[in-house]
Amino acid sequence: MTGDGWTHDVIVIGGGFAGLSAASMLAERGRKVVVLEARPRLGGRASSFRDGVTGELVDNGQHVLFGCYRETRRFLTRIGAADRLRLQPQLDVTSVDQSGRRTRLFCPPLYPPLNLLAGLLEWDALDFRDRCACFRLVAPLRRARREMRGDAGVRAASAGADETVTTWLVRHGQTRRLRELLWEPLALAALNQSPDVAAAPTFVRALALMSGTSPSDSGVALPARPLEEFFASPARAFIEAHGGEVRTGVTARVRTDGEQLREVEADADLLCGPVVIAAVPWFALTELFRSGPPPALGSICDAADATDSSPIATVNLWLDRPVIDGPFLGLPGRTMQWVFDKRLVFGDATSHLSLVASGAAAITRLSNSAIIELATEELRAALPAAGDAVVTRATVVREPRATFSLAPGQPARPGVETGLSGFLLTGDWIDTGLPGTIESAVVSGHLAAGAALELTRLGHPGQ
Ligand SMILES: Cc1cc2nc3c(=O)[nH]c(=O)nc-3n(C[C@H](O)[C@H](O)[C@H](O)COP(=O)(O)OP(=O)(O)OC[C@H]3O[C@@H](n4cnc5c(N)ncnc54)[C@H](O)[C@@H]3O)c2cc1C
Structure with missing residues (x-):
């Protein structure tokens, strides 16, 4: 031109x-x-698209942001939509593990990384050995932050380009339980790829940003619309x-x-x-x-x-009653790793749950009815309250090219x-x-x- x-x-x-x-x-x-x-x-x-039966606006998949998404918040502020983001002042996540045990990871409002360390030390999902293992990430994450700032004198890369997330976590002494309950769900949410497959450097950078400079950097932020x-x-x-x-x-x-x-x-x-x-x-x-x-x-x-691309599958379930008491719940170790109650996030005009499978290559080959059955079974296994609830409508959204492979x-x-x-x-x-x-x-x-x-x-x- x-x-x-x-x-x-x-x-x-x-x-x-x-x-x-x-x-x-x-x-x-x-x-x-x-x-x-x-x-x-x-x-x-x-x-979003309008659901033909309920008339609700349904997202193509739940989008979770974090407090450290600074450029996104700048964009939302510019367009007058900053108040449509619901940001936790600090990380607060309730999960139900595979045995049905419910625990809460709550990080107090302390200067990072003390907030995360204090939260992990108090998290009753972990035993003494798991808690001690968390400390082994403090130095590599500090180094990663210095690398990202381009500080002089930081030479050693905090993660090797050929190293997977799992290899990196094991190299830094992260126990199996810590990996299963914390790092794997976080890696799947942040990278949309199994930690056994995704390369470590991008994960380490994302983790370094979340453990950033303010307690809210690691807070979960959900679109309120x-x-x-x-x-x-x-x-x-x-x-x-x-x-x-x-x-x-x-x-x-x-x-x-x-x-x-x-x-x-x-x-x-x-x-x-x-x-x-x-x-x-x-x-x-x-x-x-x-x-x-x-x-x-x-x-x-x-x-x-x-x-290459990495897929995400979302199951939207309309139940005849509420089954969770917060906007979202972690389901570590399951195919559907998170469940969100869109009514609690968006308000009464919406009434469905969204169950999310990130890094979902294994299930996108299944039929819709098989995916819905799997999601419903997993929800019922995690939440006794869902046992008697009747599913009045269910839909599946597949995004085969949700993100690029890492x-x-x-x-x-x-x-x-x-x-x-x-x-x-x-x-x-x-x-x-x-x-x-x-x-x-x-x-x-x-x-x-x-x-x-x-x-x-x-x-x-x-x-
Ligand atoms: C189900 C799902 C869940 C996700 N969850 C999260 C999450 O929890 N947190 C998070 O941070 N990210 C999440 N992501 C990733 C996030 O959605 C993407 O990173 C982001 O939306 C990418 O934005 P983009 O503008 O780069 O690309 P896109 O959103 O893909 O936009 C590109 C646009 O270009 C248009 N286009 C293509 N070709 C042409 C053409 N020739 N002419 C005109 N238009 C064209 C396309 O139609 C498209 O609208 C998720 C993604 C999916 C699919």
Whole structure:
């Protein structure tokens, strides 16, 4: 794209967390921005749909955030939706283990890592040996935090690239029970992959952030509304109120000419501008280009195509009575690792439970009825109160490509800037050092917006 006569300053392709965070930041800074989203609704892998029978807005899967998701909170604040996030002031998780024993991990409001250590020492799920083992993670996590800050003198990587999470935990003396009750559910939730498969470095970084600088960094944060109302509609309203455009149901195609961007096809329209931000997932990048990827993006597209995905399955159950007394409960050691009571999270307009299986490759091959049966059995085994409850409706949501694989040997993740002038990448799969999460998507969205602001500064002096 060269010359004047741009239709927009920045064209953002993809309306998930990454695209909307980038577009909202650009719109706030006065750029004329358009978001093109292929699906009829915004949100991407974090979206809601209306259940045909109950009329409730149902999420494609429960999304859990943590207090350390700072860029996400910055985005929510920008679009006026910060009050739609319910954040624990400190980590407080109740679980029911495989033997049916119910315990609570509560971390007092002390300066990290004392809060976590105090919580683990008090956690009655653990015995003396497990509790002592926790202390062995303090030094590696401190080193990981220093590495992330880029402190001088920190040379030894806190985790090897070929090491799995389990190997790393064993190397640091974490007992079997500690791994089963704490680290495995946490790794599955944060990485969406079994700790036996996922590489350790990303987990260590995520853990270092959660054990960060304030007690609330490790607190669980839940969207208090369905994802559509949590961030997608507020982001759209913000972008439009700041002179931007959001078009849904438009599959964009990028036209290039050798090593030059030409324009973006948006249905019958041809859009052009000095910057295009591709906010699409790894599995949709190659097909974004009308005539195949330009040479400057060949290796990035090859790597994206070779990246494996990890699935998540969610079972939504409508029961004839309440069965849990808090918004969520951990079910470590089970296929469905967490259950959420959406009524307690969203309020009375909603009445279902969501049971989540992360790293769900083993069950996504099963039929819906088999998955529902498994989830119901596991719920009843964990909660006697669910034994007599009648299931009035049940649905399954499968997300086969929920996140990219973090297994050792996966292709390197690209950065925001590419060799194609004016073409930027964003998305959870960009090299933020974080797992495939909302925070990674928003961190990369803000990085892409920052780069786009630079590239369009000429027409906006002072902005
Ligand atoms: C079931 C499930 C549960 C999850 N749970 C958690 C969790 O608890 N915590 C957490 O932090 N993360 C969680 N995640 C991950 C999180 O949802 C993602 O990391 C995040 O939503 C990715 O956002 P994104 O903008 O990078 O990509 P996406 O959300 O995939 O957005 C990309 C968008 O680009 C669009 N697109 C693609 N091609 C084109 C095209 N040619 N033209 C126009 N548009 C196009 C797609 O339709 C899509 O809307 C979960 C994911 C799933 C699926």
